[in-house]
Amino acid sequence: MMVSKNAVERRLELLHDQWTEFAQLPEARLLRWVVEPDEVRMVEAFLHKEGDERLGECPDLFLRLEEPFDEPARYGYALRDALVRLAEESRADLEEDGLPGWKCPPVQDGGTDVDAFLAASDSLRAHYESLCEHLVVVLMPARGQDAGAWRKWLEDAVRKAASAHVRLVVLDDARTLVLEPLAEVWPERVVTIPAKLAMGRALEELSQEAGHLDTPGGKFREFFVRMGNAATKGDVEQVQQLGAQAVAVATAQGLYALVVAARFVMGGALLGAGRPKEALEHYRQAEAAAEASEAKGEPQGAQLRLRSRMAQGAAWVTAREYPRAAALYEETAPLARQLEDARLELECWRMASWCHEVTKEVERAWEHGQRAWEVGRAMDAAARETSTLPYVGEALVRLSHERQGPRAAQAMESEVQSVLGDDWRPEAPAAGGQAA
Known part of the structure; x- marks a missing residue:
């Protein structure tokens, strides 16, 4: 056969x-x-x-x-x-x-x-x-x-x-x-x-071959795969339509982690289409679903809440609402610390610093940059290699120069070099201020 x-x-x-x-x-x-x-x-x-x-x-x-x-x-x-x-x-x-x-x-x-x-x-x-x-x-x-x-x-x-x-x-x-x-x-x-x-069609075929399309799990899988394909094609309205159906199926079953996943695809499509304020609402809904997951005692709930807040920060940055973005990142850093997620704690302080630098608040940018640097220095070498610490170092050198001149910048650069090595500078600027 x-x-x-x-x-x-x-x-x-x-x-x-x-x-x-x-x-x-x-x-x-x-x-x-x-x-x-x-x-x-x-x-x-x-x-x-x-x-x-x-x-x-x-x-x-x-x-x-x-x-x-x-x-x-x-x-x-x-x-x-x-x-x-x-x-x-x-x-x-x-x-x-x-x-x-x-x-x-x-x-x-x-x-x-x-x-x-x-x-x-x-x-x-x-x-x-x-x-x-x-x-x-x-x-x-x-x-x-x-x-x-x-x-x-x-x-x-x-x-x-x-x-x-x-x-x-x-x-x-x-x-x-x-x-x-x-x-x-x-x-x-x-x-x-x-x-x-x-x-894209291959993923739909796999979903159909997996069967069980009459079950909640099968229905969500089918909607989610089709959402991803629509997002790849830039069909934002189709993403929103399929996403609403996926969210309805997952919510009815109390599958809040799946709600978060669907909201992220919907938000990402809107963000890519230059509609950050609409994307922000999806990320807020994702945070609400993550809180519901956390309330049920599901271990991934708190981490999903952290990710949802980071996505909100990205939306505020894309909308050029830098003070709001900075405030959100500052409020989110303690959650990252609580979850022992050093990479995202570093990213919270780095992005808060970057937002303050954009708005010419040099001292606050310096303060938050220093916090990011402290988090990064405490990481082990392997964790540092996959973090955005080089961007933190670059920002601190820049801020040192602005605050106290070239001698201070040179001293800061030496400190960064002592931690990250001679070839520490990032290969390219972090897009939109973000590299994570």
């Missing part, structure tokens, strides 16, 4: 077919997968599956490399080093199976970083040709924003790639199509395939 595939399995199968189509083209060297933001995780799931010898169905070896693209002229060397590390990690297992270890060819004098990377790739595939038809190198740089340099590097690689058994894969955002010029110049070597996974 054949078992029908679910929505996720059908999309993985579609990606498999797209890959196979590309792999069979003898002149192709680079697969440019054009993806919508909500398709990235599914493509990554396919690549992860194919990178696992126990799960993969393609006769190819997939290696995902996330080396940063910070230094374009050295990127190929970083990729070469990554291939060497991966080979070393697999050496023991391969030798147990009777396969000798691979030795990377030396870098040739006068060659470029691209030459070094391609030589290593060709050598690795030739060494393990009995294991795979193609060596597939998936390039997903963790950092590096220079689109022009990225295109130039890939063009050099595509132009020089000799072996049809080594293929490169990159993802190109459907919203920006950064690599479109490259595909136009090299149409046979750079193959463009839009993923077209319709992920």
Whole structure:
């Protein structure tokens, strides 16, 4: 009896077919997968599956490399080093199976970083040709924003790639199509395939496949999934209509955590549409539902209340009602402390400080910034790495200069550096004053 595939399995199968189509083209060297933001995780799931010898169905070896693209002229060397590390990690297992270890060819004098990377790739595939038809190198740089340099590097690689058994894969955002010029110049070597996974529809299919649509839980799930799809499309009115139905179902069952979730989607859609005052009302309703959850003794109630208040603060900031936002953040900080949520306590004081700075209340901004800094300093190193403490440090340096001049700013910067290290400054400004 054949078992029908679910929505996720059908999309993985579609990606498999797209890959196979590309792999069979003898002149192709680079697969440019054009993806919508909500398709990235599914493509990554396919690549992860194919990178696992126990799960993969393609006769190819997939290696995902996330080396940063910070230094374009050295990127190929970083990729070469990554291939060497991966080979070393697999050496023991391969030798147990009777396969000798691979030795990377030396870098040739006068060659470029691209030459070094391609030589290593060709050598690795030739060494393990009995294991795979193609060596597939998936390039997903963790950092590096220079689109022009990225295109130039890939063009050099595509132009020089000799072996049809080594293929490169990159993802190109459907919203920006950064690599479109490259595909136009090299149409046979750079193959463009839009993923077209319709992920919004996939979630609806999964909901329907899960069944029980006549139960409260099933009804809420269906409304909630459709809300998310409408929000992705920017259909705010549809979000509000479906959200009202979802809230009604959850409220009737006393499922207040679900009410909060629905209110957040409704508020987020309005916030994204530039309607913060309307979003604020949903976040207030979310807080009321969180209080009801808390009154029932549900452990998540207080945390939901905290999150609802943080969302209200964001709405006030978006509405440029900075004094109201500052007051809300100040009132919310004790709740974050009570819940031992240091990251959000820090964020409360940071945002209160930022709001006061915007309204030229330098001393109050300094006071609240100092409170945020104290919270951040008390965190362990791992927690600090995922917090907005660098933005606090940046603000305090700025405020020090405004209050007492360059010498005070330099002293503050030294203190920040002693806690966060030499490379402490944030890579980019916090959008709208917020980074959490």
